[in-house]
Amino acid sequence: MKLHKLASPLGSEILDIDLSRPIDDATFRQIDDAFSERSVLVFRDQVMTPAQHVEFSRRFGGLEIHVLKQYLLADFPEILLISNVVENGKPVGIADAGQQWHTDLSYVEIPSRCSILYAKQIPEPGPDKTYGDTCFVSTAAAYDALDPEMQKYLGTLKARHSYLKRPHVRAKLSEEQKKQVPEVIHPVIRTHPVTGRKCIYVNESFTTEIVGLGKEESDALILQLCEHCQSEQFMYRHKWRVGDVLMWDNCSTQHLAVADYGPEQARLMNRTTVRGTAVF
Numbered sequence: 070m071k072l073h074k075l076a077s078p079l080g081s082e083i084l085d086i087d088l089s090r091p092i093d094d095a096t097f098r099q100i101d102d103a104f105s106e107r108s109v110l111v112f113r114d115q116v117m118t119p120a121q122h123v124e125f126s127r128r129f130g131g132l133e134i135h136v137l138k139q140y141l142l143a144d145f146p147e148i149l150l151i152s153n154v155v156e157n158g159k160p161v162g163i164a165d166a167g168q169q170w171h172t173d174l175s176y177v178e179i180p181s182r183c184s185i186l187y188a189k190q191i192p193e194p195g196p197d198k199t200y201g202d203t204c205f206v207s208t209a210a211a212y213d214a215l216d217p218e219m220q221k222y223l224g225t226l227k228a229r230h231s232y233l234k235r236p237h238v239r240a241k242l243s244e245e246q247k248k249q250v251p252e253v254i255h256p257v258i259r260t261h262p263v264t265g266r267k268c269i270y271v272n273e274s275f276t277t278e279i280v281g282l283g284k285e286e287s288d289a290l291i292l293q294l295c296e297h298c299q300s301e302q303f304m305y306r307h308k309w310r311v312g313d314v315l316m317w318d319n320c321s322t323q324h325l326a327v328a329d330y331g332p333e334q335a336r337l338m339n340r341t342t343v344r345g346t347a348v349f
């Protein structure tokens with residue numbers, strides 16, 4: 070198994086592996102170690118059935134079943150469709166997933182460990198441009214780049230996260246549904262459960278408040294941390310090809326889906342999500 074680094078702080082491509090075939094324990098350990106160290110892994114040119122996608126994903130932990138049942142793959146509820154494709158007047162998947170910087174499910178008590186996306190259809194690239202890229206940043210590298218005084222201060226803080234932060238999300242939900250997504254509080258600096266690295270755990274989509282600070286100070290600190298994390302030096306931008314399998318770590322990264330393509334450019338991804346452990 071060969072590894073190729075994609076960007077300096079995060080991301081590795083794993084070459085010479087066919088995910089449709091059984092993976093022995095030693096090889097799996099190498100993949101798992103590379104994942105902990107690099108936070109984003111890419112496997113190109115894969116051809117997997119839904120069952121093989123689920124089987125590979127299960128090696129990393131138990132799988133979550135998304136609440137939006139209408140977007141789950143028939144017979145494989147572990148697979149969520151992310152797509153702008155409309156069939157018979159109905160969207161086949163979630164169309165507007167992740168178009169602001171975020172880390173998945175930071176608004177729940179136990180956020181997922183990682184997601185594993187499999188690209189089935191992507192927008193046709195232009196002569197010098199791809200569409201629907203996904204950007205990732207390393208929140209561990211972003212933490213390491215802070216000065217020690219700031220690291221120490223942030224280590225004492227906690228932040229509130231809410232699914233309802235974004236007005237367009239709030240507008241779609243009934244009062245009853247809003248009650249089902251209560252706010253949660255997490256440390257501003259989170260420790261990676263495997264590597265022990267410290268990671269900035271504040272994101273622009275879901276973090277609403279730094280606990281104990283006045284509104285102005287809290288908003289300014291959230292903005293400062295988000296802008297710091299989003300800096301080019303911590304980033305890897307993935308240009309998709311059909312057959313890509315990409316997984317990311319929800320503790321040590323944030324990501325953003327670039328929405329630069331129209332409804333006439335079909336995009337379809339199959340996603341599995343692996344359960345996480347308590348935040349500390």
Ligand SMILES: [Fe+2]
Pocket residue numbers: 166167171172173324
């Ligand atoms: Fe996401």
